[in-house]
Amino acid sequence: MQDIKTYMTPCSVGEAVKAMAAGGVTAFCGGTDLSPQVESGARQYTATLMNIRRIEGMGGIAEQGDSIRIGALTTVTEIRRDPLIAKVAPILAEAAEHFASDQIRNAASVGGNICNASPAGDMINPLLVLDAEVELARWQDGAVATRRVAMADFFLAPRKTVKRDDELLTAIVFKRPAADFVGYFRKSGPRPALEISTVSVGIGGRMSNGVFRDVRVAMGSVAPTPLRARNVEAALEGKPLNADTIRAAVAATSADAKPIDDVRASAWYREHLVKVFTEEVLNHVLGN
Amino acid sequence: MSLETEIKFTLNGRPVAVRVPATMKTLTMLREVLGLTGTKYACGEGECGACTVKVDGKTLNSCLMHAVDCDGRELVTIEGLKTPEGMNPMQQAFVDHGAVQCGFCMPGMIMQADYLVGENPRLTREEAQRGLEGNLCRCTGYTKVLDAVASVAEKKCCGRL
Ligand SMILES: Cc1cc2nc3c(=O)[nH]c(=O)nc-3n(C[C@H](O)[C@H](O)[C@H](O)COP(=O)(O)OP(=O)(O)OC[C@H]3O[C@@H](n4cnc5c(N)ncnc54)[C@H](O)[C@@H]3O)c2cc1C
Ligand code: FES
Ligand code: FES
Numbered sequence: 419m420q421d422i423k424t425y426m427t428p429c430s431v432g433e434a435v436k437a438m439a440a441g442g443v444t445a446f447c448g449g450t451d452l453s454p455q456v457e458s459g460a461r462q463y464t465a466t467l468m469n470i471r472r473i474e475g476m477g478g479i480a481e482q483g484d485s486i487r488i489g490a491l492t493t494v495t496e497i498r499r500d501p502l503i504a505k506v507a508p509i510l511a512e513a514a515e516h517f518a519s520d521q522i523r524n525a526a527s528v529g530g531n532i533c534n535a536s537p538a539g540d541m542i543n544p545l546l547v548l549d550a551e552v553e554l555a556r557w558q559d560g561a562v563a564t565r566r567v568a569m570a571d572f573f574l575a576p577r578k579t580v581k582r583d584d585e586l587l588t589a590i591v592f593k594r595p596a597a598d599f600v601g602y603f604r605k606s607g608p609r610p611a612l613e614i615s616t617v618s619v620g621i622g623g624r625m626s627n628g629v630f631r632d633v634r635v636a637m638g639s640v641a642p643t644p645l646r647a648r649n650v651e652a653a654l655e656g657k658p659l660n661a662d663t664i665r666a667a668v669a670a671t672s673a674d675a676k677p678i679d680d681v682r683a684s685a686w687y688r689e690h691l692v693k694v695f696t697e698e699v700l701n702h703v704l705g706n
Numbered sequence: 707m708s709l710e711t712e713i714k715f716t717l718n719g720r721p722v723a724v725r726v727p728a729t730m731k732t733l734t735m736l737r738e739v740l741g742l743t744g745t746k747y748a749c750g751e752g753e754c755g756a757c758t759v760k761v762d763g764k765t766l767n768s769c770l771m772h773a774v775d776c777d778g779r780e781l782v783t784i785e786g787l788k789t790p791e792g793m794n795p796m797q798q799a800f801v802d803h804g805a806v807q808c809g810f811c812m813p814g815m816i817m818q819a820d821y822l823v824g825e826n827p828r829l830t831r832e833e834a835q836r837g838l839e840g841n842l843c844r845c846t847g848y849t850k851v852l853d854a855v856a857s858v859a860e861k862k863c864c865g866r867l
Binding site for chain 1: 708709711728729731750751752755758764765766767769770771772774775777818821822837839840841
């Protein structure tokens with residue numbers, strides 16, 4: 419194991435990204451992904467260990483104009499209990515409800531869930547449905563520079579994202595969904611609690627006069643990254659939501675979901691589950 | 707040898723200062739550096755809840771938490787639940803309901819149960835069950851555990867605690 423030379427607890431984004439610019443930094447918040455990964459040997463500490471939890475301005479959930487901003491340090495428990503989220507984005511609260519256990523939710527940060535970039539990340543799915551963007555900060559020309567990346571473009575491969583090693587994820591931002599927006603999330607694992615998703619499906623869009631618009635469909639654990647299911651979206655967009663449309667959307671899942679066999683489930687079973695969940699979630703939208 | 711850092715925090719109401727390696731987990735610090743062996747090591751990966759402690763009022767798995775992250779915070783372990791009069795009501799309820807078998811999961815189970823009724827005095831049996839999803843008992847005595855938790859919630863609710 420590599421020796422840790424420095425341990426730091428920056429108080430500001432500037433202090434953190436300045437240190438990250440020098441390289442060799444392992445950042446952590448809750449440590450619920452990092453600790454088991456280091457323990458199992460899947461990952462190693464680098465020269466600098468950085469605790470980002472005390473950085474000011476990186477927590478909390480707030481409305482900013484027509485957007486909602488969630489600080490990267492916000493815990494899954496905070497999301498689960500937040501009245502604003504419950505009101506404007508219940509799909510995110512729903513995913514928080516089915517996330518791990520109380521003890522993990524109390525420690526786990528939403529930023530950590532996204533940066534860990536697992537295809538099974540449960541905060542990622544509803545944030546894709548909400549068309550969220552992540553805000554990334556780094557040190558450039560003697561100052562903090564930030565950029566925004568759409569979540570749909572963020573993930574490259576398991577544990578790989580477009581985030582550079584010297585970038586800190588500071589916040590997640592999404593437009594306040596319209597009043598007629600409906601969205602649901604469904605995940606499954608072999609047991610109801612503490613289970614990494616075998617498959618997850620999130621669907622959201624605007625429902626008015628029986629027609630489904632601005633449809634966004636996200637799937638987890640069916641490909642190397644969490645993904646937007648563009649074929650299913652196309653099957654639904656602008657159509658009246660009825661039994662025929664739902665059948666077409668279910669059929670389209672095979673064009674988007676390319677699951678693999680692994681210890682948790684077979685590819686066949688995942689393909690089947692995606693179909694069942696897609697149908698279930700759409701029937702839920704229809705019934706609403 | 708990995709870098710050591712000095713941290714200060716409140717442990718069961720008392721201030722402590724201790725030097726810990728940056729990679730050490732809170733559970734190891736409690737058991738091996740501070741000699742508080744009530745908090746148990748079982749899975750070491752967040753699955754079982756045997757290592758549950760309270761940090762700034764919220765329970766979490768101490769096997770996943772870096773000890774250095776305790777700096778400036780407030781920790782309560784099973785040793786800290788005891789009151790001057792004796793056992794805390796949740797501990798007493800576990801005894802009264804015969805909820806303890808081998809006992810290994812109990813410190814974590816009691817910490818989490820105590821947290822749940824603290825957060826929600828009107829806790830229902832179903833909510834208790836959901837709230838204890840992160841606590842595994844290899845002796846599988848969940849029914850009496852839920853009886854114990856429900857009895858404390860009931861007393862709290864009608865002001866008898
Ligand atoms: C028992 C158990 C059950 C779990 N169940 C679930 C589940 O049901 N669903 C689920 O989705 N996940 C689950 N997880 C995984 C994990 O809890 C989550 O992914 C969690 O959100 C990670 O957050 P953290 O703050 O603990 O991340 P950390 O472990 O602190 O960090 C994770 C990674 O992200 C990087 N990082 C963290 N924050 C930032 C930032 N702001 N900027 C840049 N890099 C950053 C770190 O360097 C590290 O590589 C589970 C884990 C365990 C141990
Ligand atoms: S020992 Fe920490 S959760 Fe099992
Ligand atoms: S009482 Fe034996 S593990 Fe729970």
